[in-house]
Amino acid sequence: xxxxxxxxxxxxxxxxxxxxxxxxxxxxxxxxxxxxxxxxxxxxxxxxxxxxxxxxxxxxxxxxxxxxxxxxxxxxxxxxxxxxxxxxxxxxxxxxxxxxxxxxxxxxxxxxxxxxxxxxxxxxxxxxxxxxxxxxxxxxxxxxxxxxxxxxxxxxxxxxxxxxxxxxxxxxxxxxxxxxxxxxxxxxxxxxxxxxxxxxxxxxxxxxxxxxxxxxxxxxxxxxxxxxxxxxxxxxxxxxxxxxxxxxxxxxxxxxxxxxxxxxxxxxxxxxxxxxxxxxxxxxxxxxxxxxxxxxxxxxxxxxxxxxxxxxxxxxxxxxxxxxxxxxxxxxxxxxxxxxxxxxxxxxxxxxxxxxxxxxxxxxxxxxxxxxxxxxxxxxxxxxxxxxxxxxxxxxxxxxxxxxxxxxxxxxxxxxxxxxxxxxxxxxxxxxxxxxxxxxxxxxxxxxxxxxxxxxxxxxxxxxxxxxxxxxxxxx
Numbered sequence: 001x002x003x004x005x006x007x008x009x010x011x012x013x014x015x016x017x018x019x020x021x022x023x024x025x026x027x028x029x030x031x032x033x034x035x036x037x038x039x040x041x042x043x044x045x046x047x048x049x050x051x052x053x054x055x056x057x058x059x060x061x062x063x064x065x066x067x068x069x070x071x072x073x074x075x076x077x078x079x080x081x082x083x084x085x086x087x088x089x090x091x092x093x094x095x096x097x098x099x100x101x102x103x104x105x106x107x108x109x110x111x112x113x114x115x116x117x118x119x120x121x122x123x124x125x126x127x128x129x130x131x132x133x134x135x136x137x138x139x140x141x142x143x144x145x146x147x148x149x150x151x152x153x154x155x156x157x158x159x160x161x162x163x164x165x166x167x168x169x170x171x172x173x174x175x176x177x178x179x180x181x182x183x184x185x186x187x188x189x190x191x192x193x194x195x196x197x198x199x200x201x202x203x204x205x206x207x208x209x210x211x212x213x214x215x216x217x218x219x220x221x222x223x224x225x226x227x228x229x230x231x232x233x234x235x236x237x238x239x240x241x242x243x244x245x246x247x248x249x250x251x252x253x254x255x256x257x258x259x260x261x262x263x264x265x266x267x268x269x270x271x272x273x274x275x276x277x278x279x280x281x282x283x284x285x286x287x288x289x290x291x292x293x294x295x296x297x298x299x300x301x302x303x304x305x306x307x308x309x310x311x312x313x314x315x316x317x318x319x320x321x322x323x324x325x326x327x328x329x330x331x332x333x334x335x336x337x338x339x340x341x342x343x344x345x346x347x348x349x350x351x352x353x354x355x356x357x358x359x360x361x362x363x364x365x366x367x368x369x370x371x372x373x374x375x376x377x378x379x380x381x382x383x384x385x386x387x388x389x390x391x392x393x394x395x396x397x398x399x400x401x402x403x404x405x406x407x408x409x410x411x412x413x414x415x416x417x418x419x420x421x422x423x424x425x426x427x428x429x430x431x432x433x434x435x436x437x438x439x440x441x442x443x444x445x446x447x448x449x450x451x452x453x454x455x456x457x458x459x460x461x462x463x464x465x466x467x468x469x470x471x472x473x474x475x476x
Contacts, residue, residue, distance in 0.1 A: 006123065006124050006125075006128065006132075008177070008181045009119065009123060009124075009181060009182050009183070010120070010132055010135070010136070011177075012174055012177050012178045012181065012182055013076075013112075013116040013119060013120065013136060013182075014116075014135070014136055014139040015170060015174045016076070016079075016080055016083075016109075016112045016116070016171070016174050016178070017112045017113055017116050017136060017139060017140050017143070018139045018140065018142070018143040018146075019083070019109075019143070019167050019170055019171055019174075020083060020106075020109035020110065020112050020113075020143070021139075021140045021141070021142075021143025021144050021147070022143040022144065022146050022147040022150075022167070023052070023083075023087075023106055023109070023147070023167060024052070024056075024143075024144055024147060025144045025145075025147030025148050025151075025279060026146075026147035026148075026150065026151050026163050027048055027049070027103075027147075027151070027160075027163055028049060028147075028148070028151070028280075029148065029151040029152055029155075029283065029300045029303075029304065030151050030155050030160045030163060030300075031045050031046070031048065031049070032045075033155055033160045034048065034096075034099070034160055037160065038093075038095060038096045038099065040096040043217055044096055045096065046213075047096075047100050048096075048099060048100060048103055049103075049213075050210070050213045050214070051100045051101075051103045051104045051107070052103040052104070052106060052107045053107070053209060053213060053401065053405070054104075054107070054205070054206055054209055054210065055103070055104045055105075055106070055107025055108065055110070056107040056108075056109070056110030056401065057107075057110070057205045057206075057209055057398055057401055057402070058107075058201070058202040058205055058206065059107060059108045059110055059111055060110035060111050060113065060114065060394045060397050060398050060401075061114070061201065061250070061251060061391060061394035061395050061398055062111075062193075062198045062201065062202070062250065062394075063075055063079060063108070063110075063111030063114075063115070063390075063394070064111055064113075064114030064115060064118075064390035064391050064392075064393065064394030064395075065193065065250050065251070065390060065391040065394070066193055066390075067111070067114065067115045067118060067390040068118065068188070068387055068388065068389065068390040068391055069188060069192065069193060070188075071184050071185060071188065072115050072118045072119050072122065072184070072185040072390065073119065073178070073182050073183065073184040073185060074184065075111070075115055076112065076115045076116070076119065076178060076182065077175060077178050077179060077182075079108055079109055079111045079112055079115065080109075080112070080171055080174055080175045080178060081175055082105060082108045082109070083105075083106055083108065083109040083112075083167075083171055084168060084171040084172055084175060085105055086102050086103070086104075086105030086106035086107075086108070086109075087102075087106060087164045087165075087167045087168045087171060088164075088168050089101065089102035089105060090102035090103065090106065090161075090164040091161050091162075091164035091165045091168060092161075102164075110394075110397065111394065113140065113393065113394070113397050114389070114390040114391070114392075114393040114394035114397065115390060116136055117133060117136070117377055117380075117381055117389060117390075117393045118185065118386075118389040118390045118393070119182065119185055120132045120133055120136065121133075121381055121386060121389050122185040122186065122187050122386065122389075123183055123185065129381070130322060130325050130326065130330075130378050130382075131322035131323070131325075132322070133322075133374065133377045133378050133381060134318060134319065134321045134322030134325060134374035134375075134377075134378065135318070135319055135322055136377075137318050137321075137370075137373040137374035137376075137377050138314065138315050138316075138317070138318020138319045138321075138322075138370055138373070138374060139315070139318075140373060141314040141315070141318055141369050141370050141373045142311055142314045142315040142318070142370075144279065145307060145308075145310055145311030145314055145315075145366070146311060148279070148283065148304050148307045148311070149304040149305065149307055149308055149311055150304070151163065151300065151304060152299065152300035152301030152302075152303075152304045153301055153304075154166070155300070156300075156301060187386045187387055188387065190248075190387070192248050193248075193250070194242075194243070194246050194248055194249055194250040196242060196246075197239065197242055197243055197246060197249055197250035197251070198250055200235055200238055200239035200242055201239055201250060201251070203231075203235040203239075204231075204232045204235035204236040204239055205398070205402075207228045207229070207231040207232035207235060208228075208229070208232040208236075208402065208405075209401075209402065209405050210228055211224065211225040211228040211229055212405040212406060212408075212409045213405060213408075213409070215409055216409075216412050216413075216416065220413070240253065250391070251391050251395055252388060252391070255384050255385075255388050255391075255392055256392075256395065258383055258384070259451075259452045260379055260380075260382075260383035260451055260452050261379075261380060261383055261384065261392065263447055263448070263450045263451040263452070264334070264376055264379045264380055264383075264396065264448075264451055265395070265396055265399045266444075266447040266450075267334060267338060267372075267376070267444045267447040267448045267451070268376055268396055268399050268400040268403065269399050269400065269402060269403035269406075269444075270338075270403060270440050270441070270443045270444035270447060271337070271338050271341060271368075271372050271400070271403070271440075271441060271444035272399070272400035272401065272402070272403030272404040272407065273403040273404060273406050273407025273408075273410075273437070273440045274341050274342075274345060274407060274437040274438075274440045274441040274444070275341065275365075275369055275372075275400075275404065275407075276401075276403070276404025276405070276407055276408055277404070277407040277408050277410075277411040277433070277437050278344075278345070278365055278437065280408050280411070281408075281411055281412075281415060281430070281433060282307070282348075282358070282361075282362070283303045283304070283307065285352070285358075285430055286298045286302075286303040286306055286355075286358060287299070287300070287303050288424060288425075289424070291422075292420065292422065292424045292425075292427070293426075293427055294352070294353075294427040294430070296355055296358075306355060306358050306359055306362065307362050308359075308362075309359045309360075309362045309363035309366060310362035310363060310365055310366035310369070311366065312363070312366065313362075313363045313364070313365075313366030313367045313369075313370060314366040314367075314369045314370040314373075315370065316370065317337075317366070317367045317368075317369075317370030317371050318369075318370035318371070318373060318374045319370075320370075321333050321370065321371050321374040321375060322374065325374070325375070325378060329453060330374075330375040330378040330379045330382070330451075331375070331379070331448065331449075331451045331452075331453050333371045333372075333374065333375040334371070334372055334375035334376060334379065334448040334451065335445055335448040335449055335451075336368075336371055337367070337368040337369070337370070337371030337372030337373075337375060337448075338368065338372060338441055338442075338444035338445040338447075338448050339368070339441075339442075339445045340364055340365065340367045340368030340371065341365055341368035341369070341372070341437075341441035341444070342438050342439075342441035342442040342444075342445060343364060344361045344362075344364040344365035344368065344441075345361075345365070345434050345435075345437040345438035345441055346434075346435075346438040347360070347361055347364065348361045348434040348438075349431055349434040349435045349438060352430070352431075352434075368441070372444075376396060376400075377393060377396070379451060380392050380393050380396050381393065407437065407440060410436060411433040411436060411437065414429050414432045414433040414436060415429040415430055415433050416429065417429065
């Protein structure tokens with residue numbers, strides 16, 4: 001990024017996407033504090049996370065498509081303002097109900113990922129696109145790590161409300177800079193927003209993700225869980241049929257069928273299952289009292305510091321991937337990243353008795369996350385028409401989230417399926433969970449090997465979607 005204008009644009013995009021990514025994990029370590037401060041139950045407090053997940057899943061692809069149609073800058077600014085409002089409401093929330101509503105509002109920020117990738121593709125010189133996407137992916141990946149590491153010190157030194165007050169200031173400044181310095185994208189998709197498709201997409205996503213996140217409390221065989229799964233299958237089938245017939249689909253299914261897109265999305269689903277499960281369960285393992293026969297009895301801050309190698313490795317490997325992609329190709333980086341994830345989970349299955357082993361696993365998995373995030377984004381952006389960038393990258397992010405929900409649900413069954421008299425899981429539950437995650441990441445490696453290869457160093461040239469007229473090349 002040699003030009004000042006693109007540097008400033010990148011800074012705005014990285015700040016917005018990084019803050020959203022941080023908000024995903026920032027509140028998780030503080031949930032017990034929130035539960036006590038707002039006088040609520042543990043099951044109600046978990047809706048602080050569930051509401052955010054559902055909201056982000058719904059709005060990410062929908063607003064990504066709206067950005068393709070209405071203008072990416074305009075949509076980006078609107079999303080940033082919405083995230084700002086959500087953080088402000090959360091910081092002032094007098095009750096758990098208001099905080100949950102605030103998290104729904106914050107979830108709109110999931111659209112910052114596809115919008116940012118689309119702006120980079122539209123505005124940056126072709127030689128800068130791959131490296132900039134890799135750098136942005138590194139920031140997104142590291143943002144989740146920052147949330148895990150920073151939550152403890154912020155809550156200890158200040159108060160849990162500062163987990164939201166700090167983003168308020170950052171996002172407000174980002175909005176002002178974005179209004180002045182981010183250019184409006186010249187490329188617009190033709191057509192209009194398919195609101196029927198949006199409703200159906202929202203319906204099957206909520207019907208799928210809600211029981212996955214709540215099955216531990218409701219019971220896997222409960223009427224609610226089974227009924228919602230059945231509803232998700234029905235709505236998904238109706239959505240596919242409606243999108244296939246629509247003249248202006250919300251998600252162009254022909255794009256999702258492109259070889260590079262469906263293979264990358266498959267890898268995203270499987271790798272996301274491993275990644276989010278590590279984020280969810282490794283801190284809990286570290287915080288388990290040693291009397292359980294495993295764990296280290298670490299506090300929130302200490303467990304966050306054990307995740308620090310993951311944060312550093314995620315950022316460094318994400319940035320490094322931008323330098324390596326022209327030489328080795330995004331496919332090789334995605335395959336390597338997924339393999340690192342499998343190796344880390346395999347190592348954790350066998351060795352987890354010392355804190356240095358946890359730190360090594362965290363660092364190794366962080367390398368995998370950084371490489372995988374950057375390469376997935378580059379593979380999608382380089383394979384779809386410019387006017388489909390927002391919708392396609394939004395679906396990729398969503399598929400990764402769906403994978404994470406599935407992985408976390410399966411791991412939870414293994415970890416909490418059999419408890420000690422003290423109420424804590426047995427060590428074997430975690431061991432079986434780590435083994436499952438290793439297999440999922442290994443399967444992601446296999447999916448990555450199926451991605452069509454592109455010669456390293458060759459600029460991405462999206463293949464025309466069947467039935468569409470190829471867009472003319474952009475003149476610079």
